[in-house]
Amino acid sequence: MNALLPTLLWLPALASAQLHIRADVDKTEVAVNDQLVLEVTVNGPEANLPEPRMPNLPNFSVYSSGRNQSLSIVNGKVSSSIVHTYVLAPRFVGQGSIGPIEVQYQGKTFRTEPIQIQVVRPAAGSSPSAQGQPGRPSRPRAAPEPDSGRELFVTAELDKKRAFVNEQVTLSVRFYTSVNLLGNPQYVAPSLSGFIAEDLPPERHGNVMIRGRMYYFSEIKTALFPAQSGPLRVGAALVRAPVQGDLAVDPFAADFFERFLSMSAPKTAELTSEPIVLNAEPLPEQGKPPGFSGAVGLFLIAAATDRQRAKAGEAVNLTVTLQGTGNLKALGEPVMPDLSSFRVFDTVSSLNLDKKQDLVKGSKVFKTVLVAKASGDISIGPISFSYFDPQSRSYKTVQTDAIRLKIDPAPEGSQPAAMESSGPRGLTAVSRDIRYLKAPRSRSLGRWLEHVANAGPIHSLPFAIFAGFLCAFQIRARRQADPAAARAAAAVGLASRRISEAVKEGDSRRSAALMSAALTGYLADKLNCSASGLTFRRAQELLRQRSSRAPQSLMEDLRRLWEQIDRLSFAPQTDGEDQAGLASALGALLKDLEKELKR
DSSP, X not given: OGGGHHHHHHHHHHHHTOOEEEEEESOSEEETTSOEEEEEEEEESSSSOOOOBOOOOTTEEEEEEEEEEEEEEETTEEEEEEEEEEEEEEOSSEEEEEOOOEEEETTEEEEOOXXXXXXXXXXXXXXXXXXXXXXXXXXXXXXXXXXTTOSEEEEEEESOSEEETTOOEEEEEEEEEXXXXXXXXXXXXXXXXXXXXXEEEEEEEEEEEETTEEEEEEEEEEEEEEOSSEEEEEOOOEEEEEEESOSSOOTTSTTHHHHHHTTTSEEEEEEEOOOEEEEEEOOOSTTOOTTOOXXXXXXXXXXXXXXXXEETTOEEEEEEEEEEEEOGGGOOOOBOOOOTTEEEOOOEEEEEEEOGGGOOEEEEEEEEEEEESSOEXXXXXXXXXXXXXXXXXXXXXXXXXXXXXXXXOOOTTOOOOOOOOSSOOOOOOOOOSOOOOOOOOOOOHHHHHHHHHHTOGGGHHHHHHHHHHHHHHHHHHHHHHOHHHHHHHTHHHHHHHHHXXXXXXXXXXXXXXXHHHHHHHHHHHHHTXXXXXXXXXXXXXXXXXXXXXXOHHHHHHHHHHHHHHHHHHHSOOOOHHHHHHHHHHHHHHHHHHHHHHTO
C-alpha cells in the first residue's frame, strides 16, 4: 500500500491538468438551403492543445472557418483556450446529429455531448441569396458557356495564373444546375500537390443567365498557398448531384414511353471540373534580409510586457504579436534582441485566424517568460520581423519600439521565481554524503507467498485488484504506443453497431447515412485516414496500397455497394426490406474486407 501512496497523491494534479471540450451551435433548426455555425472550445494547461477530431457528418458539408486562441501565463503556469469555428451546410431534410467531437490528450479521450439539429424545408417563395462578402475587388469574368443541352456542370478557376511561393491564391469552384435536384449535392475537393489549403466559408449561392438559360449556382472558395516553386497542379473537383434519370427525353425516340416511365428513377450524376496548373515563382534572393523565415503577405508587429517594474528574480511576461494577411500558420518566431540580462524560458505561441473577405488573416502571438538576473534599468528590443510583399515584389522589415524595464533589487533571502518547463528536468543533488550499500534482508518469494496464502482468502482481494489494474494499464499503454493499430482493431465493432442502428432506423435516408458512415468509417479506421471526404476512388487506391493482392471481385463488390448506398440516400422513402438487404450485404462485405486486411 505504501507503494501506491505516490500515485494517490498525484491524482489531484492530474485532474487539474485535464482538458475540457465543449461544442455550441448558433441554432438547432436550420433550412436545407441555409447554414449553421459550430464552435468547438478546447481549454487546457498548455499552449499547444490538440486539434479536435470531427465525427463523420453524412448529413452536412463541413468547412473550417478559422480559430481563435487566448493564452495566459500566471506564475509560470500556462493555460490556453482555443475556439475552432466550422460552417455546416445541411444536405438532407430531417433530423441530423453532430458529435460527439473528440480530443486525445495524454492518453485520454475527451468528448462533447451530441447536438441534435432539425433540418427543415426552405420557406415558400424563398430562394438562397448570394452570400458573397465584400472584399478584394475581383476581376470581372465572363460566365462560362457550357455545351448546348448541359443541365449541370462544374467549373474551377484561380484568381491568378502566377504567384510567389507562400502567396495566397484563391480557388473558386462553382456548381451550376438548371434543373431541380432531389437533394443537396456532395462536394469532393480537388487533389492538391504542393499546396497548403485553407477553407474560405461560407458557401455562396446565386442565379446567373447563360445562353438564355437560367442556372442556379453554388460556389466554394479555398485559399491555396504554394509550398514550392514550379508548375503546381490543382486536380479536378468532383460534385455528386442527385437527379432524376433521363432528364431529357426525345418524344420522337423509339423507346420514348419506356424512358418516360423510368424518369422518376433517381440517379447520382458525377460532374468534374478541368484540372488547373499554377506557376509558382521562387522568392528573389536579391535583397533578402537576414533572419527572413519565408513569410509572404503584409504584416505588423507589436510587443509589450505585463509590467514595467519588477524585482530581480521575478517573472515578466513578454508578448510579441504579429498581425496581418498571409499564411499565419507557417509564421516563424520574430528575431529576438539580446536578452543576456534575463533568464529566458521557452516561447509559447497561439494563433487567431479570420477568413472574412476571402483573405486568410489574423494574428500570431508569441509569449516568453523573462526573469531578470540583476537590478537596474534594462531595455528590450527593438524586435524585428521580415516578410516579402508580393504587391511591391520586395522585402520589408517591421520592428517594435524598445521596451524599458525598471528592475529593483530582490529582497534579502528571497528565492528566484520557480517556473514550470515542458522540457526534461535534470537530476537534483539532495545530498553529497557517502551512501554505503546495504544488503537487503534475504526473503524467499515462495515463503512470502505462503504467508499470504495462509492469511486467508480475504487478503487475496488486493492482489487480484492490482493484477487487474496492471493488465488494464498494459492494454492502455499498447494502445497509446500504436493509436493506428488501436483504431483498426475497433473498426469492425464500431461499423457493426452503426449497421445495427441503420436496420432499426425507420427513415430510409437516415438509414443510408448510417450505413455510409459505417462503410467509410470502417475503411478510414483500417487505412488510417480521415473519413471526411473519403471517396470510392481514394478508398480503392489505399486498399490497393495496403493489399496489392486483393481480388478484383472484392473491389467490384465495394463499388457496387457504395453506389447502392448513395442511391438509397437520394431515393424516395422505401420499405425496410431494402434497408435490411443492404445492411446484410454490407455486413458480409466487411467480413470479406476484414479477412483480406488481416493477411
